[in-house]
Amino acid sequence: MIPLAERYHLLSVVGRGGMGTVWRAHDDMLARDVAVKEVRLPDRRTIGERRLLCRRLIEEARATAALRHPGVVDVHDIVIEDGRPWIVMELLRARSLHQVIVEGGPLRVERAARIGQCVLSVLTAAHGAGILHRDVKPSNVLLCNDGRILLTDFGLAVHMDQASEPEETLVAGIEGSPAYLSPERVLGDPGRQESDLWSLGATLYAAVEGFSPFLRSHALASMLAVLLGEYDPPVRAGRLAPVIEGLLRQDPNERMRAPEAARLLREAARPPAPPGDPRSPPWRRRLLPKPWPVRIGLMVSDPRPFLGTVPVRSSAGP
Incomplete structure (x- = not known):
């Protein structure tokens, strides 16, 4: 050739x-x-x-x-x-997040949070440059062999100055994956920064649950589920649950903003503290047994040192 x-x-x-x-x-x-x-x-x-x-x-x-x-x-x-x-x-040596989920199942909360941090960082930079991605989904997130995490495929990207203009579309009429389109995109809105954040929320859900929250048997059913906000609450999200729920709010004006999402993702990416550690959640500390003051041969309720003799009485006299 x-x-x-x-x-x-x-x-x-x-x-x-x-x-x-x-x-x-x-x-x-x-x-x-x-x-x-x-x-x-x-x-x-x-x-x-x-x-x-x-x-x-x-x-x-x-x-x-x-x-x-x-x-x-x-x-x-x-x-x-x-x-x-x-x-x-x-040339990247990498697998997509979609491949990782299909081959290995749902990810741990900490790993999914770190991936979310990287994707959000790219979106923040893109939005700062006036660019909307408009196609955030697991298959466009690459996990490289060298440890890097990339957001790829800006094929549907558009400059914010052009987002409000009527856009030329293909005959198919659907741009992007229906299960990861925000409600306003389904309704024909070209998109906004909050639309990319909504798609990030759906991607994080898929990372920890193993499937898209709005994936249905066909594209129309998926888009209807998006419009109605019908999805099962995540059961494996743990500390990521507030981020996912905040990013998947139907009204873009009420959707979680990038700075708040970045803060919660940073907290969720930290390894969980061991039980008893002051950094561990209060509910974990409450489950630990309370230490009882123990003395040789005795268990007393008063933690002060025991001094003196103990009078002993019996039926045989003192």
């Missing part, structure tokens, strides 16, 4: 998504392996839809490159080949 831009040799497929395929490739010029994302343009799409997909990929590259954050993949280059854009990025 002729290398892209006479430089990148495609080697193998790393993953496939709704908008494209990610390849492992070799950069001949810099002698290093990279990841190359190509957009897929199905024949059944109209010319307008194909142009939209290409534009989305270019916007993704720009949005990702604009963020200087350790939780965002580095974009090296963008190539136009055969009328299609190809994004060249750093």
Whole structure:
């Protein structure tokens, strides 16, 4: 195969998504392996839809490159080949949070909280740069072999200045995963910062419970559950429960804000203190047996040292 831009040799497929395929490739010029994302343009799409997909990929590259954050993949280059854009990025050795949950089951509260901290940090940086992600979900959270946690796939990202403008959509009409769309997004709102936070809450729920709170048998049922706010309260969330419930509030104006979520995530990420430790929750300390003052051969209620003799009486006299 002729290398892209006479430089990148495609080697193998790393993953496939709704908008494209990610390849492992070799950069001949810099002698290093990279990841190359190509957009897929199905024949059944109209010319307008194909142009939209290409534009989305270019916007993704720009949005990702604009963020200087350790939780965002580095974009090296963008190539136009055969009328299609190809994004060249750093090659990651990682699994998605979705894969981790499917293969290993729900995560411990502390680990899920640390993942939530990293994702929230990326969202805070993106919002500060005026960018909405609009597709936060477990499959877009990468857990790297080197310990890094990244939020990827800014393919549906939009600048806040453009969020209120009518947007061009695909024929399918649904952008993003229905089980992770906020209520206002389901109703047609392009989204706001609180919409990304709602999706983070649904992602945290999935991390500790093992499934999305709004996942139903088909997309329409999932969106209806989102609109009605119908989900089972988490049973494994522990210290994450207040964060999840706060982020999943229906009204975006009443939804938990990022600073409060960051504080609660920081507390939930700490290892639990052992029973009896002053840092442990009061309910754990109350369960411990109270120490009784014990003396040799006696158990007395008065903790002061016992002094003197004990008079003994019996039927036989003193």
